[in-house]
Amino acid sequence: MSTLQAGRSAPQLTFRQKLSNFDYKASPYFYISPFFIMFAVLGLFPIIYTVNVSLYDWHLLKGQGDFVGLKNFELTLNDPMFWNAFFNTFSIFLLSAVPQLIMATIIAAVLDQAIRASTFWRMTVLLPYIAAPVAVAVIFTQIFNQHGGPIAGALEALDLPEIRWGFDPFPSHLAIATMVNWRWTGYNALILLAAMQAIPRDVYESAALDGAGRVRRFRSITIPMIRPTMIFVVITSTIGGLQIFTEPTLFDPASYGGANRQFQTIVLYLYEMAFPRRDFGRAAATAWILFLIVILVGLVNYALSRMIATQDIKNVRPPKASSHRAIGGSK
Amino acid sequence: MTTTINPTRRATVPPADDRELKKRKARFYDKPGWLTYGLLGAFFLGSVFPLWWSFVMGSRQASDINLVPPAVIPGPNFLTNLVKVFETVDFAKALLNSVIISGAITVSVVFFSTLAGYAFAKLTFKGRNPLMIAVIATMAIPTQLGIIPLFMMVSELKLTNTLGAVIIPGLVSAFGVFFMRQYLVDTIPDELIEAARMDGASMWGTFWHVALPSARPAMAVLALFIFMGTWTDFLWPLLVLGPRNPSVQTALAALSASGGHTPDHSMVLAGAIISIIPLLILFLIAGKQLIAGIMSGAVKG
Numbered sequence: 302m303s304t305l306q307a308g309r310s311a312p313q314l315t316f317r318q319k320l321s322n323f324d325y326k327a328s329p330y331f332y333i334s335p336f337f338i339m340f341a342v343l344g345l346f347p348i349i350y351t352v353n354v355s356l357y358d359w360h361l362l363k364g365q366g367d368f369v370g371l372k373n374f375e376l377t378l379n380d381p382m383f384w385n386a387f388f389n390t391f392s393i394f395l396l397s398a399v400p401q402l403i404m405a406t407i408i409a410a411v412l413d414q415a416i417r418a419s420t421f422w423r424m425t426v427l428l429p430y431i432a433a434p435v436a437v438a439v440i441f442t443q444i445f446n447q448h449g450g451p452i453a454g455a456l457e458a459l460d461l462p463e464i465r466w467g468f469d470p471f472p473s474h475l476a477i478a479t480m481v482n483w484r485w486t487g488y489n490a491l492i493l494l495a496a497m498q499a500i501p502r503d504v505y506e507s508a509a510l511d512g513a514g515r516v517r518r519f520r521s522i523t524i525p526m527i528r529p530t531m532i533f534v535v536i537t538s539t540i541g542g543l544q545i546f547t548e549p550t551l552f553d554p555a556s557y558g559g560a561n562r563q564f565q566t567i568v569l570y571l572y573e574m575a576f577p578r579r580d581f582g583r584a585a586a587t588a589w590i591l592f593l594i595v596i597l598v599g600l601v602n603y604a605l606s607r608m609i610a611t612q613d614i615k616n617v618r619p620p621k622a623s624s625h626r627a628i629g630g631s632k
Numbered sequence: 633m634t635t636t637i638n639p640t641r642r643a644t645v646p647p648a649d650d651r652e653l654k655k656r657k658a659r660f661y662d663k664p665g666w667l668t669y670g671l672l673g674a675f676f677l678g679s680v681f682p683l684w685w686s687f688v689m690g691s692r693q694a695s696d697i698n699l700v701p702p703a704v705i706p707g708p709n710f711l712t713n714l715v716k717v718f719e720t721v722d723f724a725k726a727l728l729n730s731v732i733i734s735g736a737i738t739v740s741v742v743f744f745s746t747l748a749g750y751a752f753a754k755l756t757f758k759g760r761n762p763l764m765i766a767v768i769a770t771m772a773i774p775t776q777l778g779i780i781p782l783f784m785m786v787s788e789l790k791l792t793n794t795l796g797a798v799i800i801p802g803l804v805s806a807f808g809v810f811f812m813r814q815y816l817v818d819t820i821p822d823e824l825i826e827a828a829r830m831d832g833a834s835m836w837g838t839f840w841h842v843a844l845p846s847a848r849p850a851m852a853v854l855a856l857f858i859f860m861g862t863w864t865d866f867l868w869p870l871l872v873l874g875p876r877n878p879s880v881q882t883a884l885a886a887l888s889a890s891g892g893h894t895p896d897h898s899m900v901l902a903g904a905i906i907s908i909i910p911l912l913i914l915f916l917i918a919g920k921q922l923i924a925g926i927m928s929g930a931v932k933g
Binding site: 321324325326328329330332333335336337339340343344345350351354407408411414415416420422423424425426427428429431432433434435438439440441443444446448449450451483487488491492494495498505506509510512540544546547550551554555568572575576581584585589591592595 | 653656657659660663664668669671672675676678679680682683685686689697698699702744745747748750751752755756757760763767770772773774775776777778779780781782783784785800801803804806809834835836839860863864866867871880881884885887888889892893897900901903904907908911912914915919920922923926927928
């Protein structure tokens with residue numbers, strides 16, 4: 302017995318085997334470390350350090366001043382200009398997200414049929430996406446030009462009253478939302494199309510044999526089955542939409558979101574605080590408030606998606622569940 | 633698209649004889665009709681009109697913006713307007729800068745994302761799942777929110793007005809890691825990696841000779857996304873690049889602001905068209921891959 306046990310000691314490893322073992326254990330960490338180290342320095346640290354900046358009087362050129370606690374937050378939350386920006390951001394966001402989602406769903410449904418030259422149509426749907434927001438803003442600013450752009454011309458030809466796109470709040474929000482919609486609708490349509498194509502065709506066929514018409518099939522099969530993807534599109538649009546900056550900035554390059562700030566958004570307000578006013582403390586507080594708004598809206602989305610997901614058809618696996626589940630949270 | 637109204641719209645399944653079933657089946661397999669192509673055509677016009685109109689306006693004189701109905705035939709002045717663009721802003725330098733910035737960031741992101749994505753997809757190590765969840769969580773964080781301290785870091789390091797100021801913050805991407813992991817999980821069979829190890833390949837050798845070749849299609853798609861995303865980025869370059877060292881986007885923004893409240897419409901739109909052309913070429917070459925990437929569940933980077 303004892304002799305047997307004595308022979309069971311660990312075999313002596315050669316140096317090469319030890320090296321190979323170390324290679325096996327350490328390599329994964331070595332492979333993921335560049336991302337984590339750089340993200341910590343360039344992504345996480347600045348966001349956390351924003352808290353520190355927001356607690357001081359901090360000037361762009363003079364640097365760190367006195368510790369002021371939460372005064373920057375207080376000033377921002379009591380600033381009518383901030384609430385104006387807040388309102389404008391949500392107004393533009395709603396004007397772009399809602400019609401965009403409806404349009405994208407319709408286009409996706411159209412593309413989901415056995416159409417001819419499907420690649421060509423998909424390419425044309427995606428065409429606006431390759432134009433940078435700056436170019437889109439420049440182009441649409443000219444299209445919405447009140448003194449003789451194509452839209453003004455069309456209104457004139459139809460004997461309709463002039464619309465002051467660059468001055469009145471609602472028309473300006475509509476113009477800016479149009480820029481966002483024009484660029485992103487096709488992109489989101491393709492994401493929704495991918496979800497639709499994952500729905501088995503025989504489900505549709507049996508519904509058709511049961512006498513379900515086109516509209517009924519769309520309402521009772523397509524929409525419920527692409528719901529996880531829809532939630533995903535809504536969440537990504539939200540995260541992007543609340544940070545809108547380029548379009549309102551360039552809609553009137555001579556100001557910070559219009560002469561009366563009638564289309565100043567939160568990020569544009571942050572920009573105005575930081576650079577022309579050189580008040581980094583206020584800008585950092587604004588960044589942090591925006592961050593909380595994004596998280597909050599994200600959580601609301603998440604909660605809604607959980608609620609909807611539990612009502613979803615249980616025995617149907619959503620298309621591309623792996624990638625959408627990660628964000629949409631429809632576990 | 634047939635527009636026959638189904639007469640039997642009841643909650644219960646209507647009784648159907650063979651002929652009715654045949655009819656329904658035939659109707660189901662009908663080819664899409666005029667409504668489908670009408671919608672697609674309308675969407676096509678909506679997508680193309682702004683771009684086409686910009687090109688038309690960019691090739692005419694500024695006063696032509698007042699034409700009713702709007703001009704749809706290009707004029708002879710595109711080159712004249714282009715010369716004006718290059719006189720107003722340093723567009724040549726902007727193009728070169730944007731190519732360097734986008735190229736460097738793309739190479740870096742694709743390489744590090746493939747490396748980390750491979751580790752998360754195919755290697756086992758302690759803490760793999762929590763770390764992957766951390767990556768996904770960071771995807772939802774808008775990194776733009778750290779721009780104030782990031783700006784201070786760049787100033788501190790005397791990088792303001794250099795391309796490094798734009799390149800360094802973009803060197804890695806959580807989205808890239810996630811994207812590569814999703815692809816590699818299903819693409820590389822575990823047996824292949826085990827076989828390579830049996831043959832005595834080191835971990836690095838396995839990555840280099842087994843993983844990298846299979847990752848190539850996804851790397852191309854990721855490269856496309858990152859390049860486009862970087863090329864079209866505006867806020868950060870606007871903060872750290874001055875007018876003497878512009879990117880394409882900041883140059884175009886400066887161009888549109890150049891005339892104050894009376895911009896030279898034709899010049900500005902010619903500039904917009906020029907700024908779009910590089911990506912348009914990329915789109916014509918690799919549009920299919922781009923569509924495949926979006927449809928594989930890619931997200932906004």
